[in-house]
Amino acid sequence: xxxxxxxxxxxxxxxxxxxxxxxxxxxxxxxxxxxxxxxxxxxxxxxxxxxxxxxxxxxxxxxxxxxxxxxxxxxxxxxxxxxxxxxxxxxxxxxxxxxxxxxxxxxxxxxxxxxxxxxxxxxxxxxxxxxxxxxxxxxxxxxxxxxxxxxxxxxxxxxxxxxxxxxxxxxxxxxxxxxxxxxxxxxxxxxxxxxxxxxxxxxxxxxxxxxxxxxxxxxxxxxxxxxxxxxxxxxxxxxxxxxx
Amino acid sequence: xxxxxxxxxxxxxxxxxxxxxxxxxxxxxxxxxxxxxxxxxxxxxxxxxxxxxxxxxxxxxxxxxxxxxxxxxxxxxxxxxxxxxxxxxxxxxxxxxxxxxxxxxxxxxxxxxxxxxxxxxxxxxxxxxxxxxxxxxxxxxxxxxxxxxxxxxxxxxxxxxxxxxxxxxxxxxxxxxxxxxxxxxxxxxxxxxxxxxxxxxxxxxxxxxxxxxxxxxxxxxxxxxxxxxxxxxxxxxxxxxxxx
Numbered sequence: 176x177x178x179x180x181x182x183x184x185x186x187x188x189x190x191x192x193x194x195x196x197x198x199x200x201x202x203x204x205x206x207x208x209x210x211x212x213x214x215x216x217x218x219x220x221x222x223x224x225x226x227x228x229x230x231x232x233x234x235x236x237x238x239x240x241x242x243x244x245x246x247x248x249x250x251x252x253x254x255x256x257x258x259x260x261x262x263x264x265x266x267x268x269x270x271x272x273x274x275x276x277x278x279x280x281x282x283x284x285x286x287x288x289x290x291x292x293x294x295x296x297x298x299x300x301x302x303x304x305x306x307x308x309x310x311x312x313x314x315x316x317x318x319x320x321x322x323x324x325x326x327x328x329x330x331x332x333x334x335x336x337x338x339x340x341x342x343x344x345x346x347x348x349x350x351x352x353x354x355x356x357x358x359x360x361x362x363x364x365x366x367x368x369x370x371x372x373x374x375x376x377x378x379x380x381x382x383x384x385x386x387x388x389x390x391x392x393x394x395x396x397x398x399x400x401x402x403x404x405x406x407x408x409x410x411x412x413x414x415x416x417x418x419x
Numbered sequence: 420x421x422x423x424x425x426x427x428x429x430x431x432x433x434x435x436x437x438x439x440x441x442x443x444x445x446x447x448x449x450x451x452x453x454x455x456x457x458x459x460x461x462x463x464x465x466x467x468x469x470x471x472x473x474x475x476x477x478x479x480x481x482x483x484x485x486x487x488x489x490x491x492x493x494x495x496x497x498x499x500x501x502x503x504x505x506x507x508x509x510x511x512x513x514x515x516x517x518x519x520x521x522x523x524x525x526x527x528x529x530x531x532x533x534x535x536x537x538x539x540x541x542x543x544x545x546x547x548x549x550x551x552x553x554x555x556x557x558x559x560x561x562x563x564x565x566x567x568x569x570x571x572x573x574x575x576x577x578x579x580x581x582x583x584x585x586x587x588x589x590x591x592x593x594x595x596x597x598x599x600x601x602x603x604x605x606x607x608x609x610x611x612x613x614x615x616x617x618x619x620x621x622x623x624x625x626x627x628x629x630x631x632x633x634x635x636x637x638x639x640x641x642x643x644x645x646x647x648x649x650x651x652x653x654x655x656x657x658x659x660x661x662x663x
Binding site for chain 2: 209269330335338
């Protein structure tokens with residue numbers, strides 16, 4: 176499976192967006208995920224003006240372009256994908272889930288510019304607007320509540336594109352585990368402490384040692400944490416001695 | 420790889436959230452992705468009250484609970500995961516990328532309740548709050564702009580959990596492609612039209628037919644679209660005849 180894509184060739188197209196907060200949020204997610212081309216088709220005048228001050232999105236908003244028509248906004252793109260919730264409309268278009276559609280977009284981004292369209296908050300993309308798309312894509316939300324907030328839909332879509340599926344099976348660098356010897360030292364010190372404090376009695380000491388040995392192994396101790404435990408146990412034992 | 424998880428066992432814990440819009444946005448994303456347990460630790464009083472009216476999130480917000488301490492909010496959970504941007508702090512915790520951490524969470528959700536923590540908008544989770552976590556998780560945003568909007572971070576994290584990796588390789592049901600015979604009918608009708616309109620001349624007709632035949636095949640026509648093309652070509656041909 177492909178790795179996360181560079182979003183250099185991607186442009187996000189917001190059609191008829193009403194809420195400046197949503198334009199700002201979309202721009203912020205774009206900046207988070209490394210997509211810098213934002214195109215606004217017929218945004219409400221006020222919305223665009225107010226959005227320009229959105230937190231942490233200036234680099235995207237300053238470069239954003241405004242377009243009178245969708246056709247003009249996507250003219251340079253060789254793949255145009257519309258996002259939609261299923262809703263109750265009968266779609267005239269092939270509809271792909273984000274997991275699958277994202278893969279097709281990633282492939283295409285290597286060869287040419289892709290436009291990803293998001294419709295207005297209230298109505299989504301119209302049939303007229305969808306007719307400019309090669310295909311449609313949906314985020315796999317619950318059928319009972321499928322309509323997502325615009326900024327969140329942009330964030331989730333872009334995340335799918337930068338998501339590195341190889342990272343799934345790549346565990347982070349493991350910590351150095353405690354060696355058997357280190358664990359035995361902890362076991363010994365703890366046993367001594369437990370005997371002195373009366374938790375373990377002479378006649379059951381042998382089976383107790385086995386229990387404690389297994390207990391310490393189940394902790395999955397790192398070498399560093401084994402040191403910390405040793406220190407704590409020794410300090411407690413010292414305090415116990417000085418009290419006697 | 421695991422399929423999308425049911426988020427029944429997941430609770431989202433927002434710590435010291437300031438902005439009611441963010442609480443509302445988090446709740447909406449939760450409803451979108453089927454997670455209904457929201458816990459708020461020390462939210463600003465006003466924030467929680469105002470958030471209750473957030474669009475499309477009432478089902479989550481009505482059940483949301485408020486807690487004085489983080490410890491209380493996560494008491495029933497057997498896995499506690501904190502979200503964080505790398506920032507400039509040195510983390511004392513194992514940090515996993517969302518793609519990998521998400522897989523661990525999915526597995527755990529099958530056996531017990533998991534808490535997913537999000538810190539305040541301005542400071543994220545404090546070291547004190549992180550110390551309650553088994554490990555930390557980061558969304559793979561750009562290092563240069565890693566801090567995400569709270570509602571978007573919740574949406575992206577939950578999407579990773581419901582994401583069905585099997586859907587990646589599962590193409591949608593294919594359309595019925597046009598058969599060779601149907602494509603030949605389109606080729607024949609188009610050739611006739613091109614000859615009559617003078618685009619193709621008698622002496623080059625044979626090589627032209629081959630060109631057109633290949634052109635039609637490159638269209639990847641569905642059976643339905645082949646019918647549409649036949650209808651259009653025949654209508655144009657008819658109009659041409661009646662003009663002569």
